[in-house]
Amino acid sequence: MNFQLSEEQQMLVDMARQFAAQQVAPGAEHRDQTGTFPSDLIAPLAEQGFLGMLVPEADGGSDMGYVNYALALAEIAQACASTAVTMAVNNLTASAVATFASAELRAEVLPDLCSGAGGQVGAFALSEPHCGSDAAALRTKAERDGDDYIINGAKQWITNGSYASWVLVMARTGEGTRGISAFLVPGDAAGLIVGPEERKMGLKGSNTVPLTLENVRVNQRYRVGDEGIGFRIAMDALDGGRIGIGSQALGIGRAALVEAARYMEERKAFGQPLNRHQALQFMIADIGTDLEATRLLMLKAASLRDQGEPMTQAASMCKVYASEACCRAVDSALQIHGGYGYVQDYAIERLYRDARVTRIYEGTSEIQRVVISRNVLKGS
Ligand SMILES: Cc1cc2nc3c(=O)[nH]c(=O)nc-3n(C[C@H](O)[C@H](O)[C@H](O)COP(=O)(O)OP(=O)(O)OC[C@H]3O[C@@H](n4cnc5c(N)ncnc54)[C@H](O)[C@@H]3O)c2cc1C
Structure with a gap:
């Protein structure tokens, strides 16, 4: 068993990380403070191929598959969770069209969705x-x-x-x-x-x-x-979408870890930097373990999806674990900031608010547990 990313996957991660740092992260606070939709990022996201990652090239997509999609989306989410969900819903919509629509309809709709034509999305x-x-x-x-x-x-x-x-x-x-x-x-x-x-x-x-x-x-x-197949289309789209929310949650959780680590280095209490206090080191250990478990569940669900294997249970496990781990991570990271975590001067305040919805949309945590328990009890 090999847990390493391939060279191509690592190149994509590096490219997405650079794009996110240069183009997405700088406006994240402004978008949050002003409620500004990332219209200016739609064309750049399309240029990277990030709007049609699950769509065949013949239909106008970049056809990178779910593993690459999840890896790239986590990088975007680490920079800006709002931009990530904009991208995620476009990909979910486009992939449902690519999977279920007629050739004529695919030809009419998918070039728009993959290119972000007119700054619009799906x-x-x-x-x-x-x-x-x-x-x-x-x-x-x-x-x-x-x-x-x-x-x-x-x-x-x-x-x-x-x-x-x-x-x-x-x-x-x-x-x-x-x-x-x-x-x-x-x-x-x-x-x-x-x-x-x-x-x-x-x-x-x-x-x-x-x-x-x-x-x-x-x-x-x-x-x-x-x-009559609309419900099947919706459920299939959500199976894929839950990988996306898992990777969004991973990105937010990682951002929280970065913020916590930075703060622990600069802040002192009782004559020592915060990162010398074991109680806080243990919080970091838990965040790190949670994020690694999230990453593995995300990659497993994405890889099953890419192989055309059943993955409903894996998608639900990824989504429920990722979203709850993310909420634990932002909570601990905020705690590490003390009073400063509770005000808008530090990014952790935004991350804390952004994280919460991951437990709600594309199926709440309770609904994921309904799906998982049904499958576990069946013995799958
Ligand atoms: C920011 C945001 C963006 C969204 N984007 C989209 C979108 O693009 N498209 C779209 O279609 N929807 C979207 N949604 C909707 C989202 O998917 C729903 O909010 C979610 O599925 C929960 O549905 P509900 O809000 O109606 O809650 P309800 O279904 O009313 O649930 C209320 C509570 O009851 C619990 N509950 C319900 N049934 C059960 C059960 N059988 N067992 C145990 N507990 C149960 C739920 O877990 C929850 O805690 C979005 C929501 C938000 C907040």
């Missing part, structure tokens, strides 16, 4: 005001009208919603989970109404909005895959 609209965890309870309806569908409903918490070239919308075309279909709705479609930005605790540079669909008319060619 969005994935599953959650509704009345349901998130129980996504199959969604009520948005798509009714057939000749060659078109007319879509009506409300979507909630849609990342990238105000800046979307395309929104992948899950809507009901029948009863039950087999009565859900997926549609690509152009961001400028008549009747697609973008609501006000959510006033979030963290990830303030990312865009989260409710979307209302009022008689949105889309031609049937914008249906992704057959009628």
Whole structure:
């Protein structure tokens, strides 16, 4: 068994780290303080191939696979968690289209999503005001009208919603989970109404909005895959997406470790730098162990996905462990900062706020445990 990255993977990590340090990190605090969406980074991310990492080259992507995607995304997240989730949701949307859409639809949509055309990105609209965890309870309806569908409903918490070239919308075309279909709705479609930005605790540079669909008319060619497979598309997309949230959490956790280590060196208590106090050294040991376990779970899930192996359980283990480890890491790192951790003068305050949502979106920790326990009890 070899735990080393290949030469190519290490080159990608180095490239992503340099890009993140030079282009993403410098604006992170400003994006957080002002709630500014990283519009200026969409074209540079596309130039690196980071918007279409899970899309075949023939469809306009960079086709780097999940392991490389997870490694690169962690570097972006370490620099700015808001930029990372913007990138992650674009990749999730693009990969679902690449996997399930017709050749004609792929040719129309994927070049936009992979190139960040017009500074816009993709969005994935599953959650509704009345349901998130129980996504199959969604009520948005798509009714057939000749060659078109007319879509009506409300979507909630849609990342990238105000800046979307395309929104992948899950809507009901029948009863039950087999009565859900997926549609690509152009961001400028008549009747697609973008609501006000959510006033979030963290990830303030990312865009989260409710979307209302009022008689949105889309031609049937914008249906992704057959009628009735929308729930399967959504669950498959989330399996991949959970690797992305795992790597986002890894990036935030690493940033917290860097901040803690830096602070421990400069601050003294009882005549000694903080890093000489064993109680704090032990906190660092725990963060380091948590982050390494996260990295291994992330790489395992990503590698299974790249090999086309079943990975639902691995994705859930990665997501729940990574997000909870990340929250432990930011909490300890903030504690190490003492009172200074509680004010905005130090980056750890932002990291603490950014971390929290990783336990909620793309399936809460409780939902991951539902998935894991179901699989563990089956003996898989
Ligand atoms: C910043 C942000 C961005 C988001 N981006 C997107 C997006 O781009 N697209 C999208 O579709 N959605 C998005 N979401 C929605 C997100 O996926 C949901 O918030 C999440 O799935 C939880 O759903 P809920 O908020 O409706 O909580 P609920 O489902 O109402 O859950 C409430 C609580 O009950 C628990 N719970 C529910 N069912 C069970 C159960 N069976 N067993 C044990 N506990 C349970 C949950 O874990 C949670 O603690 C985003 C959310 C946020 C906050």
